[in-house]
Each structure stands twice: as structure tokens, then as C-alpha cells.
Amino acid sequence: MAHKIAVIGGDGIGPEVVAEALKVVRAAGVDLDTTDFDLGGARYLRDGTVLPDETLDELRAYDAILLGAVGTPEVPPGVIERGLLLKMRFALDQYVNLRPFNLAERNIDFLVVRENTEGTYAGEGGFLRKGTPQEIATQGSVNTRHGVERIIRYAFDLAETRPRKHLTMVHKTNVLTFAGDLWQRTFDEVAAEHPDVETAYNHVDAACIYFVQDPQRYDVIVTDNLFGDILTDLGGAVSGGIGFASSGNMDPTRHAPSMFEPVHGSAPDIAGQAKANPIAAILSAAMMLDLLEEREAADRIRKACFASTDLTASTPEIGDAVAARL
Ligand code: IPM
Ligand code: MG
Helix, strand or coil: CCEEEEEEEECCCHHHHHHHHHHHHHHCCCCEEEEECCCCHHHHHHHCCCCCHHHHHHHCCCCEEEEEECCCCCCCCCHHHHHHHHHHHHHCCCCEEEEEEEEHHHCEEEEEEEECCCEHHHCCEEEECCCCCCCEEEECCECCHHHHHHHHHHHHHHHHCCCCCEEEEEECCCCCHHHHHHHHHHHHHHHHCCCCCEEEEEEHHHHHHHHHHCHHHCCEEEECHHHHHHHHHHHHHHCCCHHHCEEEEECCCCCCCEEEEECCCCCHHHCCCCCCCCHHHHHHHHHHHHHCCCHHHHHHHHHHHHCCCCCCCCHHHHHHHHHHCC
16 A cells, blocks of 8 residues: 655755655655645745644644755744744654664764754743843753653664664763753663663763764764754764765654654755755655665665765766666
């Protein structure tokens, strides 16, 4: 049976890379029934729509969502990010943001499990006396036992499936002593249930050094929303570039559809020129197939992506080259 996929090409290079991802998935023999959703910065500029609740409800009927990139320079910061991307992640309770990093030449092979529904992203805070010299802006970090425990459990379960069975928690427990304490206690408790998983802890600043100087030490990393956001850009940069960085925003319970997107943005400077590297979008689609239990096709697609590809070719040519290997 065909998988029902909601496709949000979005802005800039988004639609270009998503087209290649769909091309490759179909070349792998997976049957998709896709519906395009016109959302993103361009739609917002046209009619002021970001993500209406009715559209969100429509999305719930799909098996998964494939997203290219959203955002345009003309839209003020936060409108599309909070109103579309974060609204979708939160409303569909996609609490795992999984970001794999692989670079065979450097022996890099690790995954970041980023908490995706809490932390500073929860939007707690506000202004007092805005616009006056006495202005106060607060931005809190929300950490619930439920939210912290489920992401840590997901990370342990994932580490258990991997040959090295190694899990590092990254935080800043020496400064963020409240959130850090909850994370550390929860991590230690869940670790006691998984004696087969070897654990480590890094402060986030030290992790930045290791990402650059010794990324081979990592197998699975679990961290909070903001640290995960920052670290995964660095992860992309040290493992072949952001053009290879894929991600899944997932509800592993499958109550609601998960959303798969390349880590890169809409890159308006190169949009419409067929210059974008579609590999990150293709690898994101492969993650989508993992969740749809099309694991064999997903593995073939990953293999085809990691075979050497001429990245100076155009976006559709790169897509064709990957598809041809299937
Ligand atoms: C990411 C992006 C988003 C985030 C932005 C666009 C809201 O940077 O997916 O990493 O901060 O999560
Ligand atoms: Mg980011």
C-alpha cells in the first residue's frame, strides 16, 4: 500500500531538494501517495497564512511529512520558525529530533538525539516595561520529568541497537544547575536500567572541542533542544558539510506523523539555480522510510548517497545519479 506523505517544499531551495528526495524514494521502489502543502514564507507574504489549525489537523491524517526548507529574508525572524516549524514539532509532539552524522573518510559515525519539545524553545518568558530603559526580557527553559525521561529513554534504546552501545549526555550541569540536575538524575536512573550501555557526560563547551578534534569518540549523544540545535550545525560542518545533514522530527509512538527535513535552510542566495545539494533531503527521506518500516529501501538509499557523487553537478543531476544506483 502507498504511504500517504504530506510534502511541504517550502521556500528557496526547499522544493528543489524535496523533488530529488521523492525521485530517489520512488526509484527505490517505494510507493508514495503525496499531497503538496503550500506553506512557508512565500505563502505568508502572499496571504498572511502560516499554519492554520485546520491545516495542522489535515496533516495528522498522513503517515509522514517531508519538508524542504521554510523561510524567506522578507519575513521577520520568528514568524515562520515559531508559527510553522515549531508549531508542527510541538503540536504533533515530535519529541525526538534525530540527526545522524557520517563521514567514512574520517571514521565519523554518530547520532545526536535532540530533545525537540521543551527547553528554551518552549517559549516561556516575556517582556516587562518593553521599550523603556527599565525593560526586562526573560526567556526560560522548560524541563519536565516526562519530557527529559522520554528523550533519554529513546537515546538509551537507540544506543542499545548500535555495535558500540555508547551514550554521551551533553549539557551544562555546572551552570544550569536546576535543569542540569534533573537531566543528570534522570540520565543516571535510566542508565541503571541499561547496564549494557556505556555512558559518558560532556559539558556542551567541551563537546564543541571534541566535535572538531575527536568526533570519533561519539556514538550516540543525548542533549536538550538548544544545545542540540547548535551542536548539530557543528556536526554537519565537521562531517562533510551541512549539505549532508539530515534530520527526523519524530513521535516514535506514531500517534501523530513525524516530519523529516534537511538541517539546512532555504538558502535564498542559491535558490532557483539548481545549485543545492539534495543529499541532505534524500537522507532525510531515507530516515522517513525507516519510520515507515521500509528499512531495506532506506539502507539502499543511504548506500547510494554515500557512494562518491560529483557534487559540482546540478541538483537534478545529483538526484539522477543517486536514483540510477538504485
Ligand atoms: C533547526 C533550525 C530550527 C531550530 C529553526 C529554523 C527554528 O535551526 O532545525 O535546527 O532552531 O530548531
Ligand atoms: Mg538549527
